[in-house]
Amino acid sequence: MALLKIARMGNPVLRARAAELGDPRAPWVRRLVADMLETMEDAGGTGIAAPQVHAPHRIVVFFVAGERTTDLPGDGEQPLTVLINPVVEPIGDEVVLGWEGCLSVPGLRGAVPRHLRVRYRGMGLDGETIERDAAGFHARVVQHECDHLDGILYPQRMSDRRLLVYEDELRRHPIDLAEFVDAEAMA
Numbered sequence: 001m002a003l004l005k006i007a008r009m010g011n012p013v014l015r016a017r018a019a020e021l022g023d024p025r026a027p028w029v030r031r032l033v034a035d036m037l038e039t040m041e042d043a044g045g046t047g048i049a050a051p052q053v054h055a056p057h058r059i060v061v062f063f064v065a066g067e068r069t070t071d072l073p074g075d076g077e078q079p080l081t082v083l084i085n086p087v088v089e090p091i092g093d094e095v096v097l098g099w100e101g102c103l104s105v106p107g108l109r110g111a112v113p114r115h116l117r118v119r120y121r122g123m124g125l126d127g128e129t130i131e132r133d134a135a136g137f138h139a140r141v142v143q144h145e146c147d148h149l150d151g152i153l154y155p156q157r158m159s160d161r162r163l164l165v166y167e168d169e170l171r172r173h174p175i176d177l178a179e180f181v182d183a184e185a186m187a
C-alpha cells in the first residue's frame with residue numbers, strides 16, 4: 001500500500017471525465033482502491049474519487065460516520081463502500097444547502113445545493129451490484145464523489161459564492177445556512 005499524491009483544483013485530471021472500468025475484479029483495481037483508502041484516511045476525508053489521486057477511472061470510496069447522520073431514512077451510518085462505475089439519480093426534487101469540503105480544495109468550505117434524496121448503483125470490488133437509496137449527508141457525499149468522475153468540483157455546484165469560505169474563518173464566524181435558504185426562497 002502507498003500514500004498517493006492528491007490532485008488540487010486546477011489540475012486537469014480533475015476536469016476530465018473518468019473512464020468506465022471493464023473488470024472491477026482486476027488486480028490493479030484492488031491495489032488502486034487500497035491506496036485510495038490509505039490516502040483518504042491519512043488526509044482525514046470521508047470520501048475520495050480516483051481522479052483525485054491522478055487515476056482517471058470511475059471509482060469512488062466513502063463512508064458515513066455516525067455523528068454525521070440524521071433521522072432521515074437513508075441517512076444512516078454507512079460502512080466503507082467502494083463503488084465502481086456508479087450511477088446516481090435524484091429521487092424527488094427536494095434540494096438542500098449544506099457544507100462541503102474537498103481534499104482537492106484544501107482549507108476551504110462551501111455551501112452546496114444537493115438533492116436531498118438519491119438512488120445510486122455501482123459495483124463493488126467483487127463485481128456484485130450495490131444499490132442504495134440515500135438521503136441527507138449520505139446522499140451529499142455520494143453526489144460529491146460521483147461529480148469528480150465527471151470533472152466537477154463542488155465550487156462549480158454552488159449557487160451563492162459568498163458561501164465559499166476558509167474553514168478556520170467558518171469556525172470563528174459560524175454561518176447559519178437557514179438565513180441563506182430563506183433569502184433564496186424569497187428572491
Ligand code: ZN
Binds near residue numbers: 102103104144145148
Ligand atoms: Zn472532493
